[in-house]
Amino acid sequence: MNAARHPAGHAVTLWARNAQQVADMQARRENLRYLPGVPLPENLALAQGDALQCARDADLLIVATPMAALRSFLALLRDCPVPLAWLCKGFEAAAADSGSFGLLAHEICAQVAPDLKAGALSGPSFAQEVAQGKPTALVAASAHASVRHTLVQAFHGPSLRVYANDDLVGVEIGGAVKNVLAIAVGLCDGLQLGLNARAALITRGLAEMTRLGLALGARSETFLGLAGVGDLVLTSTGDLSRNRRVGLLLAQGQSLPQAVASLGHVAEGVYSAHTAVQRARSLGVEMPIAETVVSLLEGRLHAAAAVALLMEREPRAEPERG
Numbered sequence: 667m668n669a670a671r672h673p674a675g676h677a678v679t680l681w682a683r684n685a686q687q688v689a690d691m692q693a694r695r696e697n698l699r700y701l702p703g704v705p706l707p708e709n710l711a712l713a714q715g716d717a718l719q720c721a722r723d724a725d726l727l728i729v730a731t732p733m734a735a736l737r738s739f740l741a742l743l744r745d746c747p748v749p750l751a752w753l754c755k756g757f758e759a760a761a762a763d764s765g766s767f768g769l770l771a772h773e774i775c776a777q778v779a780p781d782l783k784a785g786a787l788s789g790p791s792f793a794q795e796v797a798q799g800k801p802t803a804l805v806a807a808s809a810h811a812s813v814r815h816t817l818v819q820a821f822h823g824p825s826l827r828v829y830a831n832d833d834l835v836g837v838e839i840g841g842a843v844k845n846v847l848a849i850a851v852g853l854c855d856g857l858q859l860g861l862n863a864r865a866a867l868i869t870r871g872l873a874e875m876t877r878l879g880l881a882l883g884a885r886s887e888t889f890l891g892l893a894g895v896g897d898l899v900l901t902s903t904g905d906l907s908r909n910r911r912v913g914l915l916l917a918q919g920q921s922l923p924q925a926v927a928s929l930g931h932v933a934e935g936v937y938s939a940h941t942a943v944q945r946a947r948s949l950g951v952e953m954p955i956a957e958t959v960v961s962l963l964e965g966r967l968h969a970a971a972a973v974a975l976l977m978e979r980e981p982r983a984e985p986e987r988g
């Protein structure tokens with residue numbers, strides 16, 4: 667769990683799994699590995715060891731791990747009686763050859779912690795900027811009004827605006843799919859294909875994201891909000907994005923393992939692209955940009971060929987009609 671400066675002045679404890687990292691943060695009052703250059707607030711408590719014991723003392727739990735760790739944390743925290751929100755944006759990677767789909771966060775929660783009052787805190791938000799107190803707008807998404815209310819009360823402040831949304835599916839699809847699309851836009855920019863191409867990818871990417879979301883029961887308005895177009899624009903165009911940087915590095919000729927290794931942080935789009943496409947296919951939803959990203963990531967397509975593939979598609983009408 668991660669946190670830094672808090673506008674509303676709550677008592678915050680940051681629990682981390684790695685004892686050495688906690689000791690380093692305690693000694694330096696800085697998270698050198700994950701958030702360098704941001705002094706930790708004096709009143710931020712640091713904890714390690716028994717996560718469940720730590721969680722028992724809290725009024726609100728925030729899970730700030732990659733998707734890969736969410737299932738185990740939700741299982742651990744399943745009986746906690748307080749609201750919980752995850753920051754993860756993506757699909758859980760499905761076990762190879764399992765024949766099953768990777769899940770969104772709320773679907774994992776329904777499996778392993780159905781009684782938790784939970785939701786997502788999402789929207790366009792580079793951690794570095796949030797930690798520096800730069801103005802940011804987020805979305806608090808949950809099916810539970812009490813969770814939305816608690817998140818808004820806890821985080822809304824001078825530098826953070828928090829909008830409530832009960833369309834958790836839409837918010838999670840926005841967060842997961844924008845990471846895949848940002849890889850495509852990073853590639854496009856890395857190949858210097860121009861601003862027209864970038865705008866086209868973002869716009870057509872938004873159409874893909876919306877189609878998948880609607881097929882899964884989301885509302886179209888969500889994709890015109892912060893968790894949809896807002897986060898897509900930020901992640902596709904901001905060089906702080908790890909997903910965009912994967913695309914930029916692939917365009918420079920790096921292999922995927924090289925690109926991923928050089929980030930030092932997780933780029934969820936790399937792990938979510940395959941599932942996004944699998945789920946779209948199963949629903950009869952077309953996602954040509956995401957399909958192209960999967961082919962690239964799997965090494966079945968070279969960057970230049972990927973662009974040609976997208977340009978050679980059959981002409982379409984815009985807007986599309988059902």
Ligand SMILES: NC(=O)c1ccc[n+]([C@@H]2O[C@H](COP(=O)([O-])OP(=O)(O)OC[C@H]3O[C@@H](n4cnc5c(N)ncnc54)[C@H](O)[C@@H]3O)[C@@H](O)[C@H]2O)c1
Binds near residue numbers: 753755
């Ligand atoms: N970094 C951002 O700007 C940002 C903003 C909004 C949302 N997110 C989302 O939040 C999630 C986490 O992103 P991040 O950038 O903080 O990732 P990260 O790679 O920086 O890791 C975050 C923390 O999770 C811990 N962690 C990693 N794997 C773990 C595991 N298996 N068990 C326990 N702890 C583990 C790491 O040690 C670290 O402390 C992602 O899904 C990301 O899409 C990130």
Ligand SMILES: O=P(O)(O)OC[C@H](O)CO
Binds near residue numbers: 755789792897910
């Ligand atoms: O660095 P990225 O690409 O994981 O993006 C971080 C946040 O999700 C942006 O909102």
